[in-house]
Amino acid sequence: MEVISAHTIAPHLVNPLFTKEVMEMRGGEKILDCIQCGVCSGSCPARFAMDYTPMQIIRMVQLGLKETALASSTIWICASCYACTTRCPRDINITVLMSSLKNLALREGISTKIETKPKFHRSFAEVVRKYGRIHEPELITKLMKKTDPEALFHNAALGLRLWRKGKIRLLPSKIKQRNHLLAIFEKASKEEI
């Protein structure tokens, strides 16, 4: 006989392998040490824009709620400021945990309400892989093409402001040994697995 009939958590959402998977990623090592004190959430300057608090995300990882955690806006809103990590009494590197969760979401193609952010990461990495350095106009154009072409006009005004101040380069700054970049990327991709 089932003792508890009404589940607090829908059983089909629990994926016990997820906890283990995250524990093997950087930032996830000490995830089971979390005592849900909430210092991370209280310290987060971007909390107001997240659907779940950082503390809730950690609990989701402990419970194996993979889909819910990876589809959250929280992991993408995190701006890597390290306020939570600096204060965590259990020494959990929450900032890097958020990066690792982003990485997992990108690899598994899990979509989120914050559509621009995953595309930003992909576009940023692509530009750096091409030139060795970031080139803002190309990054923005690439990104807006993938998301919202209308936003290009808004960014054109910003671009003009920067142009007037001489703060924008039309041509990218490139490293000389660009052959290093693809080699490093390919080798890194193989080693990562």
Add this chain to the structure above:
Amino acid sequence: MKYAYFPGCSVHSTAQEYGESCKAISKVLGIELIEIPDWNCCGAIDAVYSYSPLFSLALSARNLSLAEKMKMDVVTLCSACYHTLSRTNKLFDEDPKLKEKIERVLNSVQLDYHGKVKVRHYLDVLLNDVGFDKITQHVRVPLKGLNVAPYYGCLLVRPPNISNFDDPEHPRLMDELIETLGASSVNYIDKTRCCGASLAITDEAVMMEMVKKILLNAKDAGAECLITPCPLCQFNLDVKQHDIESSYKLEINLPILYFTQLVGISFGIEPNDLGLNKNCVSPTKLLQRFEITR
């Protein structure tokens, strides 16, 4: 004093005035900065790391490998580059399995790294290698009566196991620098509160809400200008200030300078040599108070 200089991508584009003012004050203080030949993106704390952690770490390590040959400490202006390069160094030192992976990736392009490089932020060099005494000697225009808000942001002081030259919660070094130049440092609540970084590109409204608080609290505390050690912070606080004003129907008009520009002003260096014509919120009024015209 010689250092391997890592400018970072922003100093070549949106943060040119940071590079220019750093160069100008370094000349006065006898700091020699030798650019790391063919340096690349630092590895971008989260933007590249989330896409591929090992690619990000390897990009970082390529820079460290190039700098190691120069046998000098690495100095960078950008807080995010400072953090990313230092973090790679730390992981390289502490995680033998990861170290081997990074080495294999570097070897694939005939490079190697032995973990001998120390990464420093320019503010650390200014205050700990040059020292307040020497800075005081060069002050030609004491900034008496000027109320300056020091904005430390995140990665200059956090996390403490990577950045360890100031207190992570109550940093003091920029406050002391301000006082050294004859100005007064303003105490306000958001000194180390995040500016939103790349949310400026992807979630502008979120960034604006975060920055609005910082700017208004600094102003309420009496700030007449604000100084920052990071190109990402400067971009969000200065370049986007106009958008914040129109979005919230506010008048803020708070000049946002790099700390190197403030040092340069007090040294009596020509405003154009400090790139003061490139800040979006005009610092002209502030300069006129000290009879500096451009």
